[in-house]
Amino acid sequence: MKRSVLIFRSFGYALVALGLSACSDDQGLTEYADALHSRVQSTLKLPNNSIEAPKPQLQYPGKRPLTRNIERRSMGLLESLRLNHCQLGQLIAENNSSLGKLKDGFSRYHADLNMIQALKKCIEHPESTNVKDKLKEALVHKESQLQNSLANAFARDDGLRKALSVGNNSLPKIHVTEYNYAVNALERFTRILERWSYTKEADAPDELIEMLGRLERSDYLPDLFRTMLDYSYKLEKMTELLPEVPKSVYCQNGKVPDDALALKEAFNAIYLKEMQSDIAELIEQHQRLLMTLENLAGIAPQPELKAYIAELGTLSKKLTDASVHFVRPWQKFYSACDFTPGLD
Structure with missing residues (x-):
């Protein structure tokens, strides 16, 4: 009614x-x-x-004007092998893999948050004594680039860009079910992103990625x-x-x-x-x-x-x-x- x-x-x-x-x-x-x-x-x-x-x-502003440059530092193979005692070594291997290099948008932002968490934990690990200084330098650098990573997620993620863009057509009719499908996805995505942005820690990205998928499928x-x-x-x-x-x-x-x-x-x-x-x-x-x-x-x-x-x-x-x-x-x-x- x-x-x-x-x-x-x-x-x-x-x-x-x-x-x-x-x-x-x-x-x-x-x-x-x-x-x-x-x-x-x-x-x-x-x-x-x-x-x-x-x-x-x-x-919605274009991707190129919104994109920020990120200075990424790579860790050598021998150094990364010395980090197998903590999760950081595994994350570095994953990010250097072909699939890891394909991450973009909020998947990349999530990976950067995870890397920061892993760096903090690895610094405190008792077996990290010989690499602690390098890990601290890496942590400072990674944290300095995090806001740029978030900016690039807003710039490039197709799901969010579509949800917040002005469409090519007017609605053929007002449809409550389709509206709720889209607005619920945007609200849930925003709550997750708010939590990640506030705590600088990221939980599993599955729900956030699912919500972005819904937004990309909805007009x-x-x-x-x-x-x-x-x-x-x-x-x-x-x-x-x-x-x-x-x-x-x-x-x-x-x-x-x-x-x-x-x-x-x-x-x-x-x-x-x-x-x-x-x-x-x-x-x-x-x-x-x-x-x-x-x-x-x-x-x-x-x-x-x-x-x-x-x-x-x-x-x-x-x-x-x-x-x-x-x-x-x-x-x-x-x-x-x-x-x-x-x-x-």
């Missing part, structure tokens, strides 16, 4: 906010805005101005962001083209013009019965993401990525504001004609 966040009320005709690509290949939900705009243009015999939304400028969050941006643009464009419903179609002296009835029918059938509830659910779904987005922005090392994630967090406010401004001239029109919203 849909729970409205934006309500066009009959008493006082007030809009109440309760909650706080070249063109897209598939305009999905936002086609309702095009349908309403077309009906209004036709009824008022206005020029055929397009409200088609352009590709949003808001995009829901990218398409949610795109839908909100497209809807905001179209509502703003419609408001720009029709800042006031022409007084010529207002009801006067008890007479109701045919054009007034046509506008009322279009607004009731498209905005009040379709768009309003969809917009309300988009805002509600986005607002559940706000704390997670804030936490991710707090962890991300790159200032430009922090700014991008923060901008994603403003989408529900932008859509709410666009809806409020769009409805205002319609409030005045309904009041002048004593129309009851939603009822024919």
